[in-house]
Amino acid sequence: MKIVLYPDPVLRRGTKAVDDTSPWKERAREMFDLMYETQGVGLAAPQVGISEAVLVLNPTGDKEKPEEELVLVNPRIVSRKGKEWGQEGCLSFPGIWGDVQRALKIVVHAIDLDGQPTEFVAEDFLARVIQHEMDHLNGVVFIDRFSPADKIRTRNQIEELEDRWRSQHASR
Numbered sequence: 001m002k003i004v005l006y007p008d009p010v011l012r013r014g015t016k017a018v019d020d021t022s023p024w025k026e027r028a029r030e031m032f033d034l035m036y037e038t039q040g041v042g043l044a045a046p047q048v049g050i051s052e053a054v055l056v057l058n059p060t061g062d063k064e065k066p067e068e069e070l071v072l073v074n075p076r077i078v079s080r081k082g083k084e085w086g087q088e089g090c091l092s093f094p095g096i097w098g099d100v101q102r103a104l105k106i107v108v109h110a111i112d113l114d115g116q117p118t119e120f121v122a123e124d125f126l127a128r129v130i131q132h133e134m135d136h137l138n139g140v141v142f143i144d145r146f147s148p149a150d151k152i153r154t155r156n157q158i159e160e161l162e163d164r165w166r167s168q169h170a171s172r
């Protein structure tokens, strides 16, 4: 398992719902390991090349705090309140940061790795991470939500990622 970088098409493909969570117990563990190795706070299945609706996160980014880990399968946001701009990065866009507007408070419905339904309220940074990762499940990436100023500011960096990806995937 490794992290897929932009503009790999799997990041735009969207995902299908998970019927059987059993293969995800091991995969979610691998995703957490990869996320900690790369200093992330969240990772969505398309970012490891799998087009299924699963995301993992730990808002502390600290592997010594496994009690903060969350795995969401087939997540849905059932309500949202407030809006706030805040800076985000993404493991599929190394070195790129920009401001994204997200809801401040959300209610999330999902199933866990045992297939049990769960519903909870998330606020502030946790809500931001969930919204960022849920976008990945729908083929949306954070640069899509940048302000026009941030789109211009990061244009060269994004083009560099595109050039690098093309040269690594050139057909010969």
Ligand code: CO
Pocket (backbone or CB within 6 Å): 089, 090, 091, 092, 132, 133, 136, 142
């Ligand atoms: Co991301």
